[in-house]
Amino acid sequence: MGKLTQSVEEYLEAIFKLTRDGTPATVGQVADAMGVSPPSASEMVRRLRAAGLIEDDRANGIDLTTDGRAEGARLVRRHRLSERFLVDVLDMPWDAVHDEACRLEHALSPEVEARLAAQLGNPRTCPHGQVIPDEDGELDEEPLRPLSALEPGDEATISCVTEEKADLLRYLASLGLLPDTEVAVESVAPFGGPVLVRVEGAQYALGREVAGKIMVRG
Amino acid sequence: MGKLTQSVEEYLEAIFKLTRDGTPATVGQVADAMGVSPPSASEMVRRLRAAGLIEDDRANGIDLTTDGRAEGARLVRRHRLSERFLVDVLDMPWDAVHDEACRLEHALSPEVEARLAAQLGNPRTCPHGQVIPDEDGELDEEPLRPLSALEPGDEATISCVTEEKADLLRYLASLGLLPDTEVAVESVAPFGGPVLVRVEGAQYALGREVAGKIMVRG
DNA sequence: GTCGCTGATTAGGCTATCCTAAGACCGTCT
DNA sequence: AGACGGTCTTAGGATAGCCTAATCAGCGAC
Numbered sequence: 001m002g003k004l005t006q007s008v009e010e011y012l013e014a015i016f017k018l019t020r021d022g023t024p025a026t027v028g029q030v031a032d033a034m035g036v037s038p039p040s041a042s043e044m045v046r047r048l049r050a051a052g053l054i055e056d057d058r059a060n061g062i063d064l065t066t067d068g069r070a071e072g073a074r075l076v077r078r079h080r081l082s083e084r085f086l087v088d089v090l091d092m093p094w095d096a097v098h099d100e101a102c103r104l105e106h107a108l109s110p111e112v113e114a115r116l117a118a119q120l121g122n123p124r125t126c127p128h129g130q131v132i133p134d135e136d137g138e139l140d141e142e143p144l145r146p147l148s149a150l151e152p153g154d155e156a157t158i159s160c161v162t163e164e165k166a167d168l169l170r171y172l173a174s175l176g177l178l179p180d181t182e183v184a185v186e187s188v189a190p191f192g193g194p195v196l197v198r199v200e201g202a203q204y205a206l207g208r209e210v211a212g213k214i215m216v217r218g
Numbered sequence: 219m220g221k222l223t224q225s226v227e228e229y230l231e232a233i234f235k236l237t238r239d240g241t242p243a244t245v246g247q248v249a250d251a252m253g254v255s256p257p258s259a260s261e262m263v264r265r266l267r268a269a270g271l272i273e274d275d276r277a278n279g280i281d282l283t284t285d286g287r288a289e290g291a292r293l294v295r296r297h298r299l300s301e302r303f304l305v306d307v308l309d310m311p312w313d314a315v316h317d318e319a320c321r322l323e324h325a326l327s328p329e330v331e332a333r334l335a336a337q338l339g340n341p342r343t344c345p346h347g348q349v350i351p352d353e354d355g356e357l358d359e360e361p362l363r364p365l366s367a368l369e370p371g372d373e374a375t376i377s378c379v380t381e382e383k384a385d386l387l388r389y390l391a392s393l394g395l396l397p398d399t400e401v402a403v404e405s406v407a408p409f410g411g412p413v414l415v416r417v418e419g420a421q422y423a424l425g426r427e428v429a430g431k432i433m434v435r436g
Numbered sequence: 437g438t439c440g441c442t443g444a445t446t447a448g449g450c451t452a453t454c455c456t457a458a459g460a461c462c463g464t465c466t
Numbered sequence: 467a468g469a470c471g472g473t474c475t476t477a478g479g480a481t482a483g484c485c486t487a488a489t490c491a492g493c494g495a496c
Contacts, residue, residue, distance in 0.1 A: 007483065027444060040484055042445060047482095089307075090333040100330055107321040115308040225453070245474060258454055260475060265452095 006106045009075055010034065011044050012053060013105075015064060016072025020139075024061030073137030078105040078113055080126035085116060087127040094127045095169035128169070129160025129179030129215075148195060148211035150185040156216035157182055163213045175204050177214065224324045227293055228252065229262050230271060231323075233282060234290025238357075242279030291355030296323040296331055298344035303334060305345040312345045313387035346387070347378025347397030347433075366413060366429035368403040374434035375400055381431045393422050395432060 004012070014033040018025035031041035045062055048054040053068030064072060082101035086092045092100070108116065114135070117123075125131055133139040144159050158181045161172060172178070176199055186196040186203065194205040206214075222230070232251040236243035249259035263280055266272040271286030282290060300319035304310045310318070326334070332353070335341075343349055351357040362377050376399045379390060390396070394417055404414040404421065412423040424432075 005482080028442095036483090037485060038444065039446080039486085043483085046445095086330070090330065090337060092329070092333065096329070100327055103325040103327075104322075107325040109318055109321075111310070111314070112304065112308065112318055115310065119308060223452080246472095254453090255455060256474065257456085257476080261453080264475095 004071070008044070008048070008051075009071075009106055010102075011041075011048065012064075012068060012072050013075040013079070015048075015054070015062060016069065016076060019063055024063040026061055030062065070137040073133040073139060074113075075105055076139075077133045077135075077137070078108045080130060080132040081113065081116055081120065081123070082108070083126045083128070084120050084123045084132070088120060088123075093170075094173065095166040097127060098164035098166075125160070125179070127179075128164060129158065130162075131160075142217060144215040144217055146212045147183065147185070147197070147206070147214040147216050148188075148208050150188075150195075150216065152185055152187045155182065155184045156218045159215045159217045161214055168210070168213070171210075172214070176200050176202070183216065222289070226262070226266070227289075227324055229259075229266065230282075230286060230290050231293040231297070233266075233272070233280060234287065234294060237281055242281040244279055248280065288355040291351040291357060292331075293323055294357075295351045295353075295355070296326045298348060298350040299331065299334055299338065299341070300326070301344045301346070302338050302341045302350070306338060306341075311388075312391065313384040315345060316382035316384075343378070343397070345397075346382060347376070348380075349378075360435055362433040362435055364430045365401065365403075365415070365424070365432040365434050366406075366426050368406075368413075368434065370403055370405045373400065373402045374436045377433045377435045379432055386428065386431070389428075390432070394418050394420070401434065 011030065011034060015025055015030060018029050018033060027038055027042050027045060030045060031038045034041060045054060048068065049056060049058075053065055053071065055063045055065055079101045082104040083097040086097040086100055086104075087094055117135075123132060131139055131141050142159075145156075147156070147158070150156060158177060158179050160179055161169065161177075177183070177197075181199060184198045186198055188195050192208045194207055195211045196203060196205055197211075229248065229252060233243055233248060236247050236251060245256055245260050245263060248263060249256045252259060263272060266286065267274060267276075271283055271289065273281045273283055297319045300322040301315040304315040304318055304322075305312055335353075341350060349357055349359050360377075363374075365374070365376070368374060376395060376397050378397055379387065379395075395401070399417060402416045404416055406413050410426045412425055413429040414421060414423050415429075
């Protein structure tokens with residue numbers, strides 16, 4: 001696998017994330033994820049297919065080949081290791097590290113990646129709780145539910161936040177809604193209304209949208 | 219100063235290094251340093267001039283403006299901090315870090331740069347002994363001579379190595395010719411012949427070329 | 437079966453960056 | 467002076483990205 005350009009890597013990573021759930025992606029999703037026009041995404045998908053990173057049969061939508069998936073996992077690994085480094089070593093706030101990591105991940109060689117992982121104690125998750133793929137690109141995730149899917153009375157532990165927008169992360173941190181925190185759902189308003197949660201003694205009303213981005217286990 | 223592309227940053231850094239000694243650079247030197255053809259270098263110089271990073275008067279050769287110099291110094295700073303990080307924190311060998319740092323330096327934001335510097339204890343030099351510019355782009359260098367300029371009987375301390383090719387660095391490390399090591403010149407063969415040096419009890423014959431890349435103080 | 441929507445692709449263009457080949461410029465040597 | 471050699475720039479062309487506008491393809495609604 002020759003060196004890929006930064007741009008190609010970014011597409012690959014985006015497609016990896018889009019197809020994580022097993023369902024193939026569409027050109028439109030890729031375009032949205034990358035913030036480019038559909039023709040641009042279409043063109044890049046064509047190239048990734050030619051490079052053997054995307055499955056050849058266009059009938060089933062966009063899906064990565066084994067090679068493509070491995071490369072994508074490696075990028076996600078580097079991204080999350082970078083975030084871990086920025087938080088654990090450089091002491092940066094968790095809402096700032098995603099953007100930084102987007103740039104860093106493309107600058108890490110396999111050698112640096114390996115040493116960084118070792119130095120960090122081979123962390124299992126990024127600061128937002130998402131699992132870091134191992135060196136072979138394997139990603140062992142336990143089944144999670146969005147907080148918005150819980151019923152009143154349910155208790156669970158926050159596992160990760162699936163969106164890394166700085167303002168959302170700052171908001172969640174201000175409420176103490178961090179990975180590995182216990183939450184209890186008190187009530188769920190009908191018609192997509194707010195979810196009332198109790199966390200560390202305090203009670204907050206979370207918009208359904210926001211609650212959908214918080215994944216819990218247990 | 220808007221975001222510069224990686225390519226532009228690389229040119230800027232190369233020109234910064236070429237003009238470190240006060241003499242302006244030529245298009246040919248830039249082309250050589252970047253490993254591109256003269257027209258490519260010429261074109262980029264034109265653009266850097268338009269961007270106000272290179273002095274306007276083309277008569278005196280290529281010289282950076284105050285802005286250009288500041289930007290160049292910041293890049294050198296990031297490069298050398300990256301090297302320091304790779305050696306001090308990730309424990310990489312000194313001959314491997316230059317290439318890694320070339321990629322890393324473009325991925326560091328001012329914020330990360332500052333935290334990294336602090337975390338490393340604000341190092342004064344990179345692992346090869348070269349001075350790291352401070353946050354304002356100031357570079358306080360003491361006057362140095364190449365080892366090849368010493369006379370028999372002279373003693374000095376190695377300050378830095380000016381070329382970062384992996385094989386040269388491995389060679390020097392194998393002889394113990396590292397920054398801050400004492401060396402004594404025993405003899406200098408005529409007609410560009412080898413320089414006989416004593417270092418930590420041992421004696422080695424260094425090619426004049428190689429000796430010219432080792433800068434000493436004292 | 438055809439209309440029309442949605443999503444994907446083709447067409448045609450722009451910029452940045454690279455190249456080679458061909459001029460232009462300039463100082464030197466005869 | 468005039469030819470020569472080195473250095474720089476212009477010309478012309480490639481590729482990777484990106485864009486908009488227009489076309490095409492599939493599919494549900496009538």
